[in-house]
Amino acid sequence: MKFYNLLRTAWYSMRAYKLRIFLTMIGIIIGIASVSAILAIGEGVKKEATSSIEKSNLNKITINYNAGFESDDVTVRPFEKSDINEIKKVPGVQKIKENDEEQIFGLNDFEEISYFNRHTSTEFKKYEKKDKDRKASLGRNINSVEGKSNKRVIFLSYRVAEELFKEPEKALGKAVKMKGELFEVIGIGQEINMGDFEISLGNMDKMQDDISIVPEKAIREKKKSEDSIQNISIFLEPGVDKDEVINEVKEKLHELHPDVKGEYEEFNLQEIIDSMQKVIGSITLFVAFAAGISLLVGGIGVMNIMYVSVTERKREIGIRRAIGAKPRSIMLQFLVEAIFITVIGGFLGIILGYLIAIVAGEFMPIKPVMTVSNFLGASSISVITGLIFGIVPASKASKLDPIKAIYK
Amino acid sequence: MSNPLIELKNIKKKYTTKAGDFPVLKGINLNIEEGEFISIMGKSGSGKTTLLNILGLLDKFNEGEYTFRGENISNFNENRKSEFRNKNMGFIFQQFHLIESLTVYQNIEMPLLYRSGETKEDRRQKIEERLEQVGLFEKRDNKPFELSGGQQQRIAIARALVTDPYLILADEPTGALDSETSDDIMELIKKLNDDGKTIIMVTHDKDLRRYTTRDVYLKDGEFSEEATI
Known part of the structure; x- marks a missing residue:
């Protein structure tokens, strides 16, 4: 039929x-x-x-060094300051940043912060222009002059202030310890309610408020004191073939460091998204x-x-x-x-x-x-x-x- | 054609039950020529319906040989039997056996759907021709339950004819009809025979002998003389 x-x-x-x-x-x-x-x-x-995730910078790629089996040799320096200028010449690279900390997520750094015997951890970043509109719930924001300075002041996230001082208003004027340095608390950020349903995948932007800020140079000074570079972040020009640029950068690094036996590996946001x-x-x-x-x-x-x-x-x-x-x-x-x-x-x-x-x-x-x-x-x-x-x-x-x- | 249409040689059939074998047909020999109108007569349990079903390839037999137009069809499998039935045989049942969910037209169309190579137009032509032949053209879009018994049997006859088979097998075709309607149906079947169709009919109604060209009598699974029935 x-x-x-x-x-x-x-x-x-x-x-x-x-x-x-x-x-x-x-x-x-x-x-x-x-x-x-x-x-x-x-x-x-x-x-x-x-x-x-894509709202954060997809054009930023972090390159790490993986020593592999040859890791016994601790004297190997996979990145040098002088590399930066060389890599900048690779077409498609817009900007390079060297990092002295092992970076995992590629967004901001986490650091332990303490007030006498109370400890907690905070996500922190250096003052940038866009931070000038940040609202303080207590005290004041870092102003743009301070922001560029090396003044040891800190704008604490509300959560951290609460955890270190119980009552956040008591934090103002106190000194907290981070990275072995003391910072004066001059302001506290907006309170965000973690129980709020809105703060989920749909509203990651708001999570940005749970962050502490220090002036730009307050940290850099410290960085200078450590000369080993753990990884570098490359900012790509928009529209370039990512893989091609990454490969060229890697080749360049191998060229500059013929003695290293390990591999340079990129830490790519795209991979996080994929997984x-x-x-x-x-x-x-x-x-x-x-x-x-x-x-x-x-x-x-x-x-x-x-x-x-x-x-x-x-x-x-x-x-x-x-x-x-x-x-x-x-x-x-x-x-x-x-x-x-x-x-x-x-x-x-x-x-x-x-x-x-x-x-x-x-x-x-x-x-x-x-x-x-x-x-x-x-x-x-x-x-x-x-x-x-x-x-x-x-x-x-x-x-x-x-x-x-x-x-x- | 020198060969008879149908040749049955020593057909035996038995039912096996716990109590033992129960023979239904005890070695039937029968030749049927093309153009004959044969009635198989006998009492209930004589084996006449079983014989008809064997002739229609619906039932199996245990021994013997069945030849149709010179071709031995005793050992066909189900698929070949189905094809063979579709091509060569048309069935008319006592209870009409139309499919209730289909219209008259669709019921007649059914056998044509089980063969390949017929276009819709081919089918329409054949169906309408048969509808005219049984005089129910205007009922083509009705459902079977909207028709009288006699009309339903006419549709069943049209269905049996639509594939233009060599052989029509009729099992008590008038058994469910009143005597007047029976006469109409028998006239119609007789007319088919006059036009050259070979017809085998099972009945216990001796009056129907006036339509047939030959009668055989079954008693306890064997052919016998008329008088003994």
């Missing part, structure tokens, strides 16, 4: 049992809807997370899989109704066999009917799931995204469900003895 006629035949028989088919379909609709809603939300989380996406992706998949259990229940419903259908239509099967239907045609007919149920159910489920995701998105700081691959994935899951749960009843139908089926 031609495929088109097979579809037509399945359609006619389904029309004869509309209500029953629809009730069976509900199971599939719920199953597919929950799976596709979760996939859409997961995709939205991925996108949101990526875009908040984060991977993590979110697998969590989403896992949850979607859990939701897929409801699909199993729906699938069993389809199997059940197909069994009923085969039993009820024994005579029809017998007649069809008598007038020339091969066992295979009968099997395909019932299989197509089962797939019909799951595909139509699946399609409605995808729409419903997306609507659920959109409604859910209203209450969350993310925007659900329906991707083509998720759409195709959900569609093929519904076809496969129909296949799996339709095949047993269908093969039962195909094996019926025509005589018994007719004269039953």
Whole structure:
């Protein structure tokens, strides 16, 4: 039987049992809807997370030195001050920064900070122009003159002030110790409520308030006293081929340091994004899989109704066999009917799931995204469900003895 | 053609139960020529329906040989049997056996859907021709339950004819009809025979003998003389 006629035949028989088919379909609709809603939300989380990381500088790449197995040789100096000027000549490099601290995240530094016997850690950075608008909840901000100086003052994050002094207002005028130096507290930042739902992936900017600031040169002086460079950060010109520039920089470094046996490795924000996406992706998949259990229940419903259908239509099967239907045609007919149920159910489920995701998105700081691959994935899951749960009843139908089926 | 349409040689069939073997057909020999209208008569349990089903390749037999137009079809598998039925045989049942969820037109179309190479237009032509032949053209879009028993049987006949088979197998075709309608149906079947179709009919109604060209009598799985029934 031609495929088109097979579809037509399945359609006619389904029309004869509309209500029953629809009730069976509900199971599939719920199953597919929950799976596709979760996939859409997961995709939205991925996108949101990526875009908040991308807000920080994607053009900044940090190059570390990995000594590898030859690490016994502690005298190796993988970076020299003189390298900086050489690397600057590599096309595509805009700016270079040397770092004396091992940097992990590439954003800001973390440092232990103490007031007598109280300790905590703070994210801190050096004063930049854009910090001049920072609002202080207590005391005052570092002004632009101080900012460029080497004055040992500090603008504390509210959280740190609270942790070191219990009552933040007591911090003003006190000296706190960081990197072995004392800094006078002149101001305290805005209080941010960590319990606030808004502070999640959706609002990483606000987290920037949980930071302490010191004048530019207050730290640099210290840096000068240590001459070993742990890594360098390269700022790329926009639009250049990242990998190419990185490779050239690496080659340059090897050229400048023929004696080092280890590898120069880049620490790339893109890699963090990729691995984060991977993590979110697998969590989403896992949850979607859990939701897929409801699909199993729906699938069993389809199997059940197909069994009923085969039993009820024994005579029809017998007649069809008598007038020339091969066992295979009968099997395909019932299989197509089962797939019909799951595909139509699946399609409605995808729409419903997306609507659920959109409604859910209203209450969350993310925007659900329906991707083509998720759409195709959900569609093929519904076809496969129909296949799996339709095949047993269908093969039962195909094996019926025509005589018994007719004269039953 | 020198060969008969159908040659049955020593067909034996038994049902195996816990209590032991129960023979239904005990070595049937039967030749049927093209153009014959044969009735197989006998009481319930004589094996006549089983014989008809064997002739229609719907039932299996344990021993013997079945030759159709010179071709030995005794050992066909299910797929070949299905194809063979579709191509060469048309069935008419006592209970009509139309499919309730399909229209009259779709019921007649069904056998054509199980063969390849027919366009929609080919099918339409054949179906409409058969609808005219059984006189129910105007009922083509009705559902079977909207028709009388006699009309349903006419549709079943149209369905059996639509593939233009060599052989029509009819199992008590008038068994569910009143006598007047029965006569109409028998006239229609007789007319098919007059046009050259070979027909094998199972019945226990001796009155139907006036339509047939030959009658065989089955008793306890064997052919016998008429008088003994």
